[in-house]
Amino acid sequence: MQRPADDLLAVLRAPTTVRNMADAAQRFLDSLTDAQRATATFPFAGDERYFWHYTPVERNGLMLGDMTGHQQELAFALLASGLSARGAAEARQIVDLEPILREVERVEQRPTQWLRDSARYWFSVFGTPGGRDPWAWRAGGHHIGVSFSIFDGDYVAPTPLFFGANPATVPFGPHAGMRTLAGEEDLARVLLGSLDAAQKAVAIVDPVAPADILTVNYRSADPAVLPSGLPYSDLTGEQRGRLVALVRQYVGRAADEVQAGQWRRIEAAGFDGLAFAWAGPETPGVGHYYTVKGPHFLIEYDNTQNDANHIHAVWRDFSNDWGEDLLAAHYAGAHQHGDHHHTHAHSHPADNEWSDQ
Numbered sequence: 001m002q003r004p005a006d007d008l009l010a011v012l013r014a015p016t017t018v019r020n021m022a023d024a025a026q027r028f029l030d031s032l033t034d035a036q037r038a039t040a041t042f043p044f045a046g047d048e049r050y051f052w053h054y055t056p057v058e059r060n061g062l063m064l065g066d067m068t069g070h071q072q073e074l075a076f077a078l079l080a081s082g083l084s085a086r087g088a089a090e091a092r093q094i095v096d097l098e099p100i101l102r103e104v105e106r107v108e109q110r111p112t113q114w115l116r117d118s119a120r121y122w123f124s125v126f127g128t129p130g131g132r133d134p135w136a137w138r139a140g141g142h143h144i145g146v147s148f149s150i151f152d153g154d155y156v157a158p159t160p161l162f163f164g165a166n167p168a169t170v171p172f173g174p175h176a177g178m179r180t181l182a183g184e185e186d187l188a189r190v191l192l193g194s195l196d197a198a199q200k201a202v203a204i205v206d207p208v209a210p211a212d213i214l215t216v217n218y219r220s221a222d223p224a225v226l227p228s229g230l231p232y233s234d235l236t237g238e239q240r241g242r243l244v245a246l247v248r249q250y251v252g253r254a255a256d257e258v259q260a261g262q263w264r265r266i267e268a269a270g271f272d273g274l275a276f277a278w279a280g281p282e283t284p285g286v287g288h289y290y291t292v293k294g295p296h297f298l299i300e301y302d303n304t305q306n307d308a309n310h311i312h313a314v315w316r317d318f319s320n321d322w323g324e325d326l327l328a329a330h331y332a333g334a335h336q337h338g339d340h341h342h343t344h345a346h347s348h349p350a351d352n353e354w355s356d357q
Contacts, residue, residue: 008325011264014156014257017082021148021156024081025129025137028074036062036071044127044134049147050219050322054162054312056114056142064141065119075123079139082148082158087253093180094143094165095121100175101166114142134323134330142166145217145314149323151330157323158254158262159297159316160221166310168303183249184301184313188290191242192278195230199239203230209280209289213300213312221298221316226291229277243276247292250299250315269295280304296320 029037040062042048048060064072080088095118102116121141129135129150136149143164149157165180195203205227215221232240247266251259273295280288287304301313319325 007268008265008320009155009329011268012156012261012326013154014255014261015154017156017255017257018150018153020255021078021081021137021150022130022135024074024078025125025135028071028078028123029125029129031068031071031074032062036066039066040124042124042126044136048124049126049136049138049149052138052140052145052147052160052162052217054140054143054145054164054217054314056116056120059122059140061122061124061138061140063119064121064123065117075139078123078137079146082137082146082156082255082258084252084254084256084259087255090163090181090253091139091144091146094163095141097165097167097170097180098142100170100173103173104167104171107172116142134327136323143312147322149326151323151326152333155323155326156258156261157317157320157326158258159321160217160314161250161253162217162312162314163253164310164312166306168309168311171309181311181313184311185303187242187246187249188278188301189282189284191239191246191276192282192290194239194242199230199234202234203276203278204282205229205277206279207281209287209302209304211302211304213289213302213314214291215298215300215314215316220321221318223293223298223318226293226298226300227277227279229275229291229293232271232274232276240271243274243292244271246276247274247294247299250313253315266294266297 032040053059064075067075079091083091098116098118105112121139121144124138126137127133127135132153134149134151136147139146143166145160145162147160163181168180170176170178214225232243235243251262254262275293276290278290280286285308287308289302289304291298291300296319297317299315301311303311
């Protein structure tokens with residue numbers, strides 16, 4: 001009989017993506033000076049790998065602004081190696097929003113403590129890319145929180161995977177009307193709008209949206225903090241398809257091979273474990289929130305700040321964020337239970353900022 005770890009490994013193999021990421025990471029590292037490499041690299045073991053943020057705070061790693069143009073291209077190539085074409089395009093668009101946000105805040109006379117700069121994104125590599133030993137890489141900055149953990153040269157954990165957008169819809173200027181992460185809002189609204197009154201009475205859990213995603217940037221995501229919502233089993237066939245499409249929007253951020261494995265895992269667990277919850281009014285342009293909770297994962301979204309023009313949207317895994325399940329399987333397979341210094345996930349936040357203004 002297969003162990004749960006065997007089942008997980010059976011669906012999460014992504015050898016082509018692993019090779020692509022290892023090659024991209026090595027090209028990036030090879031381009032760095034010794035001093036830059038010292039800033040960009042960390043051991044795989046220890047706590048640093050678990051730190052992530054989506055506010056504009058300072059981070060560890062090598063910042064784009066401290067790279068040459070060629071090094072920046074290689075850093076973005078590393079980012080793209082873990083993402084689908086859509087995911088990579090959205091990530092670049094999020095980065096490109098920074099000067100737009102700076103101009104919006106200037107015109108609207110909204111003072112901020114934050115420096116809005118597309119150069120303020122940091123890249124880190126943990127361990128040695130390639131080979132069978134665990135390694136990882138991270139890219140982060142305002143509204144980007146991407147972390148990929150790789151095991152045994154074959155297996156990838158893509159979560160936490162956070163994207164955000166401010167402004168979600170550009171209000172004026174040359175890019176007026178441009179929407180970033182439109183699918184995250186629109187697909188949820190289509191689903192919500194298709195519910196009847198009885199279904200909405202269960203799905204809409206609060207008339208007021210929370211100020212932020214409830215799992216914030218905790219190291220491990222606690223399903224208990226999320227509302228229960230409307231179960232998949234209480235949806236019609238068409239509504240079920242809309243809920244599945246919403247989940248695919250988030251999983252589809254990852255590279256094609258990775259998302260395929262993740263989707264096999266979701267299908268194996270069964271859609272009956274899904275539930276959809278909404279908070280806030282249904283009216284567009286007013287602060288709103290939703291979550292989809294599954295047997296082993298969640299997606300969470302809010303759009304409340306800046307007159308509901310500021311999106312946070314994350315995909316988490318209850319047991320395999322940072323590859324925790326894969327790491328356990330790695331050590332179990334290598335019979336090295338007592339020979340590693342892995343630190344288990346806990347529920348303390350990593351310098352969380354509740355509002356990034």
